[in-house]
Amino acid sequence: MxxxxxxxxxxxxxxxxxxxxxxxxxxxxxxxxxxxxxxxxxxxxxxxxxxxxxxxxxxxxxxxxxxxxxxxxxxxxxxxxxxxxxxxxxxxxxxxxxxxxxxxxxxxxxxxxxxxxxxxxxxxxxxxxxxxxxxxxxxxxxxxxxxxxxxxxxxxxxxxxxxxxxxxxxxxxxxxxxxxxxxxxxxxxxxxxxxxxxxxxxxxxxxxxxxxxxxxxxxxxxxxxxxxxxxxxxxxxxxxxxxxxxxxxxxxxxxxxxxxxxxxxGGKSPHIIFNDANLETAVQHAMFAIFFNKGEFCMAGSRLLVQKDIYEDVLDRLVEVSKALVIGNPMDPDTTYGPQIDLDAQKNCENYVDLAIADGARLITGGKPMKVDGKGFYFEPTILADVKNTSRVAQEEIFGPVLVVTPFETEEEAIALANDSQYGLAAGLQTENLGRAHRVAHALEAGMIWINTWGQFDSALPFGGYKASxxxxxxxxxxxxxxxxxxxxxxxxxxx
Missing domain, CATH: 3.40.605.10 (Aldehyde Dehydrogenase; Chain A, domain 1)
Incomplete structure (x- = not known):
């Protein structure tokens, strides 16, 4: 250390x-x-x-x-x-x-x-x-x-x-x-x-x-x-x-x-992975989108929409890359994942996980509070699969490291699911198809759209929200x- x-x-x-x-x-x-x-x-x-x-x-x-x-x-x-x-x-x-x-x-x-x-x-x-x-x-x-x-x-x-x-x-x-x-x-x-x-x-x-x-x-x-x-x-x-x-x-x-x-x-930003995406980089972006700043990020990619034929593969990859997070004291230069801001925030994450499981979601990894050296308001990096877009965990901002994953079949369905939210702060998509990239970006109802990346900002580029964002x-x-x-x-x- x-x-x-x-x-x-x-x-x-x-x-x-x-x-x-x-x-x-x-x-x-x-x-x-x-x-x-x-x-x-x-x-x-x-x-x-x-x-x-x-x-x-x-x-x-x-x-x-x-x-x-x-x-x-x-x-x-x-x-x-x-x-x-x-x-x-x-x-x-x-x-x-x-x-x-x-x-x-x-x-x-x-x-x-x-x-x-x-x-x-x-x-x-x-x-x-x-x-x-x-x-x-x-x-x-x-x-x-x-x-x-x-x-x-x-x-x-x-x-x-x-x-x-x-x-x-x-x-x-x-x-x-x-x-x-x-x-x-x-x-x-x-x-x-x-x-x-x-x-x-x-x-x-x-x-x-x-x-x-x-x-x-x-x-x-x-x-x-x-x-x-x-x-x-x-x-x-x-x-x-x-x-x-x-x-x-x-x-x-x-x-x-x-x-x-x-x-x-607030935000409940959708992040879409299409079956023509580079899955290695797409999953890395998906992990960064939700676990950056331990999920306390208004533009977190907290709703992951994945095309059905790559759905289970993406879930397996997400679990694997989440293991690379270095959970520790934020003052340690090696740490990449720190604690929630306080006990209430930690409990809020736990409550939403319980709600999701009760509503039929599948807990893939995480889901529990934790401590480092016996202290801290940490919450495990958490992935929930098979989440219905109508459920509270998919519609309400958790503001923590809880990723909800939902399958889709067509481009049109992905857009509909992504826009089915009161929020519109950010959105993103992973695809190698240039036409699809811009077509979907134009259709998404959000103030910031990322294509084949997430969380990129520049002083020259404005950001802000649609709808309740x-x-x-x-x-x-x-x-x-x-x-x-x-x-x-x-x-x-x-x-x-």
């Missing part, structure tokens, strides 16, 4: 208006290591007054215009410096993520860190030259003169993000980077279970030179902090990633002040629309 290196812990306080401070009533809550079940540190638990202080600080910073009116090259320079500092602090950030989330260190270091650094560099480029308006040809006036008509892109003001526990760095930075690039000020409310990298990132933003009040972090409960942000009239947009039920509540709560809202919500898009140029508003200017320039 490799030596486990403990990261430098961040400040456990609120970061408001460029100042680290305790919560108004001095209360704290603990964050725990899900692999060892031990407390890592205590973090400030914000009050409603703390939320108001953060909003006022962000509002004042926006009104002062130091950031929103900053020249594009200067703003881009700060965003690029953030990317540099992320890479300079990569080891600490990755270890904090591994310890707080249960995410294997090797993935946090190679995937999460690389992705967020590239994200800030991408939006630094956007800030330099992709936020301009356009002149428009309009109807000439009565005198035959052509008016001057043009559009301007302007920031919204105060943006608040409420982010989940499973990808704390990525799912916050997909909101922070475009919002800052657009000239907004920002308040981040991280998940109560995993606040550590959010606090470390605040230290990085401070070092990068963001003016006071432009970026704020307030830790605490969703019931107090999240609701106060949603209801605050000076918050102009809420960016949320989390469950569909909570997202619906945020949409209702934001209606009173008519906030802009983007919601990246969300509203709006993150990443890419497309994300900027939700962090800016368009002003039209119509000027009569005729001679008087």
């Amino acid at each position: 490799a030596t486990l290196i403990t990261p430098n812990l961040p400040k456990g306080q609120l970061f408001i208006d460029g100042v680290w401070r305790d919560s108004g009533d001095g209360r704290t809550s603990a964050t725990f290591n899900p692999a060892t079940e031990t407390e890592i540190m205590k973090v400030a638990k914000a009050t409603e007054q703390d939320v108001n202080d953060a909003v006022e600080a962000a509002h004042k910073a926006f009104e002062d215009s130091q950031w929103s009116k900053m020249g594009p090259h200067e703003r881009a320079s700060i965003l690029s410096k953030i990317a540099d500092l992320i890479e300079a602090n990569a080891d600490d950030l990755a270890r904090l993520e591994a310890m707080d989330v249960g995410k294997p260190l090797q993935f946090a270091r190679s995937f999460d860190i690389t992705f967020i650094a590239n994200l800030f560099r991408f939006y630094a480029g956007v800030a330099r030259g992709r936020m301009d308006g356009a002149t428009r040809l309009v109807t000439p006036g009565a005198d035959g003169e052509m008016p001057l008509a043009y559009t301007r892109k302007e920031p919204l003001g105060v943006v608040a993000a409420i982010t989940p526990f499973n990808f704390p760095m990525i799912l916050s930075c997909t909101k922070i980077a475009p919002a800052l690039a657009a000239g907004n000020t920002f308040i981040h409310k991280p998940a109560s279970a995993t606040p550590l990298t959010a606090l470390k990132m605040a230290e990085i933003f401070e070092e990068a030179g963001l003016p006071n009040g432009v970026f704020n972090v307030i830790t605490g409960s969703g019931g107090t902090v999240g609701n106060a942000l949603v209801e605050h009239p000076k918050v102009k947009k809420i960016a949320f990633t989390g469950s569909t039920d909570v997202g619906k509540g945020i949409l209702r709560g934001s209606a009173e002040s008519l906030k802009k809202v983007t919601l990246e919500l 969300g509203i709006g898009r993150e990443q890419g140029i497309e994300a900027m629309d939700s962090y800016m508003q368009t002003k039209s200017v119509f000027a009569d320039i005729s001679k008087r």
Whole structure:
């Protein structure tokens, strides 16, 4: 076993208006290591007054215009410096993520860190030259003169993000980077279970030179902090990633002040293996799609649809490749599979397995809680076969390492099964037939489609959901629309 290196812990306080401070009533809550079940540190638990202080600080910073009116090259320079500092602090950030989330260190270091650094560099480029308006040809006036008509892109003001526990760095930075690039000020409310990298990132933003009040972090409960942000009239947009039920509540709560809202919500993503696929690589992709990040992945390929004549072969291969997972302490660089975030998540997986078996599913492998060295909220990599698409285990998001497998006969049946879900976040297919690949990709009702791969992302490519999987898009140029508003200017320039 490799030596486990403990990261430098961040400040456990609120970061408001460029100042680290305790919560108004001095209360704290603990964050725990899900692999060892031990407390890592205590973090400030914000009050409603703390939320108001953060909003006022962000509002004042926006009104002062130091950031929103900053020249594009200067703003881009700060965003690029953030990317540099992320890479300079990569080891600490990755270890904090591994310890707080249960995410294997090797993935946090190679995937999460690389992705967020590239994200800030991408939006630094956007800030330099992709936020301009356009002149428009309009109807000439009565005198035959052509008016001057043009559009301007302007920031919204105060943006608040409420982010989940499973990808704390990525799912916050997909909101922070475009919002800052657009000239907004920002308040981040991280998940109560995993606040550590959010606090470390605040230290990085401070070092990068963001003016006071432009970026704020307030830790605490969703019931107090999240609701106060949603209801605050000076918050102009809420960016949320989390469950569909909570997202619906945020949409209702934001209606009173008519906030802009983007919601990246739940998923039950179908993954189709056709009989003309390269089975060796298809099964590897299927394993990655469900067991990456121990299944706590909103885009997990949790519904595997397999053509009947290769069905049993694929099941056998899945069991074999699942044995290659290295289950262990996430802080160990060799580990590829860590624990669930907490005991409730572990029990949730167990309950769904019991429901599936009672409904006639066949348990192929796994299905039970487990521990490593007598500790941790681990759940065995689990595969359930012969699952009816109408069953709860096929329709409801488990958010854990439980793969449900269903056979199909024809391409048309595969598409129908895949689309028979309230969700539409991601989908994928494995085939060597080029025509089929694009035909099926076009027919699938999901915001992200993977062909002969799974889980590939890039800062330039937007993602988001269809149906109950969300509203709006993150990443890419497309994300900027939700962090800016368009002003039209119509000027009569005729001679008087």
